[in-house]
Amino acid sequence: NAGVTQTPKFQVLKTGQSMTLQCAQDMNHEYMSWYRQDPGMGLRLIHYSVGAGITDQGEVPNGYNVSRSTTEDFPLRLLSAAPSQTSVYFCASSYVAGQPQHFGDGTRLSIL
């Protein structure tokens, strides 16, 4: 099993550009989530989904959109990139909320 796969691994954007961070899992997990990791701040939840067609906001949702059309995929969209969104982004999944999560290896995003 591949587990949780994130693409791309690295990306540099200019302010105002848009892009989609991809996340796919092959474990048939219902719960998927997106976090950003910034130095000294741990991981902060951006958006999460408890199943296909269901998404909800986390702690820091502004500037990001998500959708969950299939169980496997949970893309994160940056609508208009800002330097404050420079971060490492992690996608994670688990069978249900409250169970240990499996993390991808992250996408390192720089906004110039």
Next chain:
Amino acid sequence: AQSVAQPEDQVNVAEGNPLTVKCTYSVSGNPYLFWYVQYPNRGLQFLLKYITGDNLVKGSYGFEAEFNKSQTSFHLKKPSALVSDSALYFCAVQGAGNMLTFGGGTRLMVKP
């Protein structure tokens, strides 16, 4: 709102000595508590969890954690540290709802 505090940015310990990484939490209702470890340029890996039952929880790689409800703490421990334990450790809590909240992380340095 739920929160997690990891009061030490870094913990230094000599190889073979016991280690403790501290975590305190605040949450409504009964907590689900987790410890994760992160190695450089990788996603987080699950170590152990507490949901109910025994206050001493055993996890991967010889780690254990003690749940203390009165002190709202969930400290990570290991009887004998290895150099390979050097990594970034995160405590996380989930209360009512589906959101997982992480602490800011503690860097563990084990010296030979």
